Amino acid sequence: MNIVERFLNYTRINTTTHRENGAAGIMPSSPGQMELAKLVASELEVLGLEDIVLRDSAILTATLPANTNRKLPVVSFFGHLDTSAEQTSDTHAQIVHYSGGDICLNSDLDIALKASEFPEIAQYQGQDIIVTDGTSLLGADDKAAIAAILDALQTLKNNPEIEHGTVKVAFVPDEEQGLRGAKAFDVETFGADFGYTLDCCGIGDFVHENWNAGDAVITFTGQSAHPMSAKGKLKNSLLMAHKFIAMLPAGEAPEYTEDREGYYWVKELAGNSARTVLKMDIRDFTKEGYRSRMMFLQTLAENCQALWGEKAVNIQLSDRYENVANSLEGDAGFPIEIAREAYARNNITMNAVPMRGGYDGAVLSQKGLPCPNIFTGAHNFHSIYEYLPVKSLQAASDVVVDVIRVTAEKDWGM
Structure with a gap:
């Protein structure tokens, strides 16, 4: 299964966070999040991961065992299962080949993604772009992360010669209403040394500071x-x-x-x-x-x-x-440098973006798991104009693979 197929399969499951249920303490706040978690769990099993645990809260964790005897730190990757409550209808994603100008999302409803309103789309001319039909969110926030992480695991399975230490992955519910899944996440039991969320912006963007x-x-x-x-x-x-x-x-x-x-x-x-x-x-x-x-x-x-x-x-x-930067000061800043090298290996210039908001990594970092934020490639989160260039999505997966490579190549003195 390729990365686009994975992503489109995930978008077909409605995982809109439910604010009233969340306020009542119910997690996951919507049944679709558990449905998606079960699908991802089954895919992780096919990919050969171990210790797959799906909790009643829809928090899903799994481990890819090391294929080396070298002592290496445990790196981890996170995505969230829910989508924002700005739109609640089912997603009907479509792929368009972008030749410039406006993109017609829905001719019947006269809805278009206008280049004049979103001029950054010009950089994707000549590429395939995944868009909505103008009646819902796309859900790239954060199903693009899930697709990228599983695609990276698929790459490691298909290329066993890539040396890696233990890799852990986690998918959490209800990020879109107060980072609830991350707040309930047991960092100590998870057992990772550092991690990355994939919950950010266009290709090249990287977040290591927030509010x-x-x-x-x-x-x-x-x-x-x-x-x-x-x-x-x-x-x-x-x-x-x-x-x-x-x-x-x-x-x-x-x-x-x-x-x-x-x-x-x-x-x-x-x-x-x-x-x-x-x-x-x-x-x-x-x-x-x-x-x-x-x-x-x-x-x-x-x-x-x-x-x-x-x-x-x-x-x-x-x-x-807290600001995730508080957990990445001085010698603790190595996750930033690993990511910078992974970006460079994919000919991507890192664009450090101060996030004027919160994300799961802020909570995880505060709990003791330093966790900056890698791009998924998507734009216009929380909007019917959300879109995801296919090359950017693939680049996110490639960066994850190279983060794992770079981690394995470093001399940790362990």
């Missing part, structure tokens, strides 16, 4: 009163919340920032004059910047409390995930 991420829940408690006799009595919690928001640093919001600029994201506001709850996301690439932002919110809440009275403001701050 330090936190959450804030601020509750404003006022005092209700009938407006006819409200003077001196009414304390409007909605106005408290708006004043609090107005005191946030100007320009430090998602819509005003880019690259490595951090922000405060006012994400949700709900309530009435008596009680209002504000939910915020806090993001910063540096540890110092992140701590400073969290401290600023704590101090602002305390000052507002002093101004508006006891129990008027309650703030709860929590950490969500």
Whole structure:
């Protein structure tokens, strides 16, 4: 089975994450994720992997034993089973040979992928591209990763002369709603020394830094009163919340920032004059910047409390995930250099991209498994305009193989 056939087979299984089930603690949140995990497990068995374990949570792990007596570190690769909830309909993928200009996705519905809106597609002229029919996501986020990883394992099976140490693979559910699968993943039992997720962007992109991420829940408690006799009595919690928001640093919001600029994201506001709850996301690439932002919110809440009275403001701050760069500092940065060499062997220039978001590797790294992020080749994640150049998908598989090669070739002194 070639890599395109694998990918298309995976897209035929609807694995849309289900937010309500996820909020209720159900994992996997949708039955399609378990269906896909079972299919992948059967394919891993055919490829000769061992210790294949599929848990009730749909977390799937397997091991490719070493074919050498040399002592080598255990490298691992991760993909996620679910697709985003932006679209819930079944995927009807199609392959087009791109000759330039717009791509008609659906003539009946007059839906086209327009070159004027997505100019980066020009670099794929003359290539086959997998697209949607305009009614769903493609699901390359992250079924392209699963296809690339299994294709790499197929390459190792077909070429036993390629020396490799122990290789472990894992596929987790519900990445698209809070990295739930990675948070439930048992890194210690898995037994890998380092790893890579495949959950990123166009060919050549590589992620080894992302946000330090936190959450804030601020509750404003006022005092209700009938407006006819409200003077001196009414304390409007909605106005408290708006004043609090107005005191946030100007320009430090998602819509005003880019690259490595951090922000405060006012994400949700709900309530009435008596009680209002504000939910915020806090993001910063540096540890110092992140701590400073969290401290600023704590101090602002305390000052507002002093101004508006006891129990008027309650703030709860929590950490969500760390920047994967925190786990790749100094001598621990070798997974980056291994990947850089693997890219170079495939004539791919590494483009290090700071990810303004989270991915499973951030959680895995925080748990002690350094895990940067390799491209799958796909574009326009979470959109009906998602597309995947076939050459880019194959390149992702080739990079995985060469990561394994380079790992085996290094002198680890073990």
